[in-house]
Amino acid sequence: MAFDPDAKLSDVLAGGYDLNNRLQALLISRPLDSRGQEAAMAFSQELSRVFMLSLSMLNSNAVAPEVRSGNSSGVSAPAKDKRARSDNGEVVTPSKKSREEGVTRKEITPSPHKDGYQWRKYGQKKIQNCSFSRYYFKCNRHRRCEAKKKVQQQDGGRGRLPPMFKVTYVNEHTCHELRAHDDAAARMASPWTASRHHALDGVVDTARGGGGLFDLLPHIVGGGSAEENEAMVSCLAAVVSGSVPSPPPRSSGWPAAPEASASDPAASFVPPAAAGRSASVADDGAMMMVDDTGVSWDPWWSFCPVEEAAGHQLVTNQNHHRDMHMDDAGGFADAVWPEHACGAWRRA
DNA sequence: TATATTTGACCAGG
DNA sequence: CCTGGTCAAATATA
Known part of the structure; x- marks a missing residue:
């Protein structure tokens, strides 16, 4: 399988999907003789190349700076210009409310639920100039944890690629400390x-x-x-x-x-x-x-x-x-x- | 029956 | 007044 350097990720993945189908068909068709094993190994190696190519394509697709604005610790790096920019690039002054709450970080991801926390939806709103509703979640690990997140599906992302979601995290999680505290209290009691x-x-x-x-x-x-x-x-x-x-x-x-x-x-x-x-x-x-x-x-x-x-x-x-x-x-x-x-x- | 989700109403900021 | 964010009663689900 020769890969076109200009191929789209979706095409590469579709190719891998097809390869996998053929490999499976081969595996279930009959007991593998040495030729069959060779063919299966060839399919497997091509699949490995598909994965490697997909990964490199994903890595080279430098995402918008906003995507990288967060870090694994959940604390935003200090910005040179504290004024945020709106989606269309305008400079916006943070409101009193957002200053009090403090946006922790923003992400653009195809899987907004994969962040290691449990969330409870508490609201949904149709937002102007957006095709999709915005969803509001609160941390569900502890009732007093003030961490929240907003999930907004991006207008783009149609076609064969999965849709992308802009996730805005607000407030740090305090559920760890709160649960540890609760646990300690419970241990004292029982x-x-x-x-x-x-x-x-x-x-x-x-x-x-x-x-x-x-x-x-x-x-x-x-x-x-x-x-x-x-x-x-x-x-x-x-x-x-x-x-x-x-x-x-x-x-x-x-x-x-x-x-x-x-x-x-x-x-x-x-x-x-x-x-x-x-x-x-x-x-x-x-x-x-x-x-x-x-x-x-x-x-x-x-x-x-x-x-x-x-x-x-x-x-x-x-x-x-x-x-x-x-x-x-x-x-x-x-x-x-x-x-x-x-x-x-x-x-x- | 307990818990989660939905959704219209309400509120605050701009 | 408009909009985004939140509340809370109603509803759905296990």
Whole structure:
């Protein structure tokens, strides 16, 4: 497979998708003799090149400075000119309110839910001169955590590439300290049960920041939640051991989708395998996914623009999406992710 | 029944 | 008065 240096990322990925289909068709067609093994290895090597090329294309596509304005610690670097600029480049003076709250950082991302936190949607607003509604989320890990985020789907991003979302984070997370404080208080009150209270959160937090393989994985796969990392570790372990991993539990204590709420836009761009579905190869060699209801669908739709994907899934799975709004991203975001399984806190 | 989401109403700033 | 942001009652869901 020769790659055109001017090829678009979507074309390269489409080529990789096709390669994968052919490899799978080869693998299931018959027991592999030496020629078959050679062919499979050739497909595998081409797939590796596709991944490498895609990664280099992603890295070389220097995103707008705004995208890089945040950093991993969640604290903005000091800007030379403190006056922010609006979307059209105008210099704007921050309002009193925004000065009090302090915008932590902004991001443009195809997956606005993947930031390691749980969010609860508390509002949705149609914004002038924007095709899509803006969504408002509050941190759901602790009722007194003041961290918020706004998610706005960008007008661009149609075609075969996934839509992009502008995510504005407001206020620092205080949920870590608040939960530690709560835990300490609970331990004082009931030493036997306190340690169980946030036991799983501890696992998640340790996994996220505690070193080892979980620390390496984000560099390999480009970020993701602890659960995604866990799934990745499971898959890697399965590859090494030659077994098939079972999907992670979806609720009952362990957060099924730690940072994807049902209303979080672009949740439909999560790789389908993460949603407890099974894969098969159709007669024509194309990969097909089967969801919990037995409806089969083409995983390509998971990477299509939201409108296309929703339209497709509406047809095949109407009962699950009867309330979807076709004019914006939020209404059908539960096409893949389940809702929050852990009701972290009640409203005051 | 508990919890999450939706959505119209309300409020503050410009 | 217009707009963005938030609230909270109603509704949906597990």
